[in-house]
Amino acid sequence: MAHDVLVIGGGPAGLSAALNVRARGRSVLVVSNPPEENPLWRAERVDNYIGLPGVSGGELLTAMRRHAEDAGAEFRQGKVLNAVHMGDTWYVSVDSDMENAPAVILAAGISRGKKFPGEAEFLGRGVSYCATCDGMLYRNKPVAVLGYSDSAQHEADFLAGIGCSVTYFDRPKDCVISGKDRVESVTCGGETVPVEGVFLLRPTMAPTDIFPGLAVENGHVAVDGKMATNLPGLFAAGDCTGGPLQVSKAAGEGLVAGQSAAAYAAALARKNK
Incomplete structure (x- = not known):
């Protein structure tokens, strides 16, 4: 089933993005690892998220996800392996399946760890x-x-x-x-x-491995004021765009990315009528 927007990542940025896509009347699918694998889940206490002092990371993620679900966002657990843009559509490989959407929001956090010697050379050959x-x-x-x-x-x-x-x-x-x-x-x-x-x-692949040709600056995904990347229909939000690595920053960028992606999908729908 095609969706208007596909969100990669179920942390604060991805959940905020999904909520705001739904607020613009567009369908959205969030693809993520289990919530328990998000680094925020293991935080015993979060004191700097405005209005909710003292909650645990797990409580915060659970509340955010419930909010997005109640708004109509759909979810599936899986690992995004690669993506290709054809025509006006992104085709995204999730495990052994394929999802597609005109707009994609990358909100999968940061990829920790460098490639091992031999990893890139033998990709697809073992x-x-x-x-x-x-x-x-x-x-x-x-x-x-x-x-x-x-x-x-x-x-x-x-x-x-x-x-x-x-x-x-x-x-x-x-x-x-x-x-x-x-x-x-x-x-x-x-x-x-x-x-x-x-x-x-690994929990997260490097963005440039999933999206060949994606522009990065100082190791982070390069975006403009609308959280748009250099690739058509691809937006990014949260830790992958750089610091500060804070929940408030991620949620704010997710809001902008969600609105921008929804507007992009709506414009394409009007064009193709």
């Missing part, structure tokens, strides 16, 4: 970011899972369930992926394991 998408290619073969989220173990269990011999590395910091034409081994923390596939399961 390196994958989604076990449920690509796992069948490695059925009954040895694989490694580099897990950086609470849900990563579930993907590792899926691989084991289809016959893979799984070596699990829990949040490794220093890894090297090696091989000739394809992945042949991975080394993490001094331990080398022969494998045919390496699944890097």
